[in-house]
Amino acid sequence: MxxxxxxxxxxxxxxxxxxxxxxxxxxxxxxxxxxxxxxxxxxxxxxxxxxxxxxxxxxxxxxxxxxxxxxxxxxxxxxxxxxxxxxxxxxxxxxxxxxxxxxxxxxxxxxxxxxxxxxxxxxxxxxxxxxxxxxxxxxxxxxxxxxxxxxxxxxxxxxxxxxxxxxxxxxxxxxxxxxxxxxxxxxxxxxxxxxxxxxxxxxxxxxxxxxxxxxxxxxxxxxxxxxxxxxxxxxxxxxxxxxxxxxxxxxxxxxxxxxxxxxxxxxxxxxxxxxxxxxVKVPEFIVNYNEEFKNLYFKSGPLGKILQKMIRPRPVFNKKLCKACHECEKCCPAKVITVTKENKAQVKLEGCIRCFCCQELCPFKAVTIKKPLINKIAIRSRNK
Ligand code: SF4
Ligand code: SF4
The missing domain is CATH 3.40.50 (Rossmann fold)
Known part of the structure; x- marks a missing residue:
């Protein structure tokens, strides 16, 4: 019940x-x-x-x-x-x-x-x-x-x-x-x-x-x-x-x-x-779906891999908001974040597993999840 x-x-x-x-x-x-x-x-x-x-x-x-x-x-x-x-x-x-x-x-x-x-x-x-x-x-x-x-x-x-x-x-x-x-x-x-x-x-x-x-x-x-x-x-x-x-x-x-x-x-x-x-529905509640591209069209193969890379959402670090607190660096499971000498967080995207722990735990809202335009188009067309 x-x-x-x-x-x-x-x-x-x-x-x-x-x-x-x-x-x-x-x-x-x-x-x-x-x-x-x-x-x-x-x-x-x-x-x-x-x-x-x-x-x-x-x-x-x-x-x-x-x-x-x-x-x-x-x-x-x-x-x-x-x-x-x-x-x-x-x-x-x-x-x-x-x-x-x-x-x-x-x-x-x-x-x-x-x-x-x-x-x-x-x-x-x-x-x-x-x-x-x-x-x-x-x-x-x-x-x-x-x-x-x-x-x-x-x-x-x-x-x-x-x-x-x-x-x-x-x-x-x-x-x-x-x-x-x-x-x-x-x-x-x-x-x-x-x-x-x-x-x-x-x-x-x-x-x-x-x-x-x-x-x-x-x-x-x-x-x-x-x-x-x-x-x-x-x-x-x-x-x-x-x-x-x-x-x-x-x-x-x-x-x-x-x-x-x-x-x-x-x-x-x-x-x-x-x-x-x-x-009690709340239709104005906005949910950002996050399907991986491999689940949409291409499961494998070189073309699938290239497209997956192009289309995957990624964490983006805002240098102006970053306060170099090191939280994201400590929590990143893939250890791909470093805080530079200029006191700004930066990420090596090749190793990033898209867990978005950095976005979750940044106390200063300096990390956002960015979806490439092609991703939005692919997901929108899938839902038609
Ligand atoms: S958690 Fe946020 S403020 Fe802290 S270093 Fe990372 S991006 Fe910068
Ligand atoms: S999304 Fe996950 S793996 Fe990628 S940089 Fe952020 S914490 Fe690290």
């Missing part, structure tokens, strides 16, 4: 009522939080952005979930591995900047500083059968996944399923990008990582989402919904329907459908007595 609630404000008392309804409709808070249970809340804290930037899960939602779980007697931990290094000072800055430190202070929830990882195994995984994830997530009795509704440069959309990529510690995420640089393979690895985490409940913060150049440098947009479900794939399909996106052009859902983990669209989803996606 997927619950869609209309909600147009982060007013704490309003959010508290909405989250109470989420628990009630899913069988009661006692299913998720009780004395002796370790409940781990996994928000999206991708970088040190203020809640108004709409890049991270809003603290009002984390506050309401933490408060209700604490009142039910559970031990509550807020855990996340953001985009940068997984180190205590970095985490402290993230917790403060995203409003989580205040949530912890007000609710009694603990902020995770356990920097270890624990090996987990999942037979259903396609590629990543055994991996290391953040220890609190591996040891949780319940995981409550509190994600944000956003676009994503590489994976088109990020919501519930993709949010659990944050269970991989810090810069180790880059290793997954490098090993699985093909978009479909990477999407499959995102699904595997999601399956390795036993998520009990997913709540998508779609009150203010992010469109255009997400997941960090896009524009906030009022989408005015909270979407929740025990089934992350269905919650995401509902969100994609709300923003009028085609799930079969979003790599994670194309691959999840192929693996039999979800439907092609919302047609078989039970929305209970609540709202249906068509009642």
């Amino acid at each position: 997927v619950l869609i609630q209309r909600c147009d404000s982060y007013d704490k008392e309003l959010i508290l009522e909405k989250i109470k309804e989420v628990f009630d409709k899913n069988g009661g808070i006692e299913k998720y939080a009780a004395p002796g249970l370790n409940v781990v809340i996994k928000p999206n804290l991708i970088s040190k952005k203020s809640p108004d930037a709409a890049a991270t899960t809003h603290p009002s939602i984390v506050w309401a979930v933490a408060k209700l779980c604490k009142e039910a007697g559970a031990n509550v931990i807020i855990a996340e591995s953001p985009g940068g290094p997984y180190e205590k000072p970095y985490l402290t800055g993230i917790y403060k900047g995203t409003g989580m430190a205040q949530v912890a202070e007000e609710t009694g929830a603990l902020l995770n500083y356990d920097l270890t990882e624990t090996k987990v195994t999942c037979e259903e995984a396609k590629y990543l059968k055994t991996i290391g994830i953040l220890t609190p997530l591996a040891q949780a009795d319940r995981i409550i996944n509190l994600c944000k509704l956003k676009t994503h440069g590489m994976m088109v959309y990020t919501g519930a399923v993709k949010n659990m990529f944050g269970s991989i510690a810090g810069l180790k995420k880059a290793e997954y990008h490098l090993k699985m640089s093909d978009y479909d393979q990477f999407a499959d690895s995102i699904i595997d990582i999601f399956l390795q985490n036993h998520v009990s409940l997913n709540i998508i913060d779609g009150i203010v989402g992010m469109h255009r150049d997400g997941p960090t440098n896009g524009d906030p947009i009022h989408t005015n919904v909270l979407i929740s479900s025990e089934n992350a794939f269905e919650a995401d399909l509902a969100a994609l329907d709300v923003i009028c996106a085609n799930p079969m052009r979003v790599p994670v859902f194309k691959m999840a459908y192929a693996r039999g983990l979800c439907g092609k669209d919302c047609s078989n989803i039970d929305f209970g007595n609540g709202l249906k996606p068509e009642e």
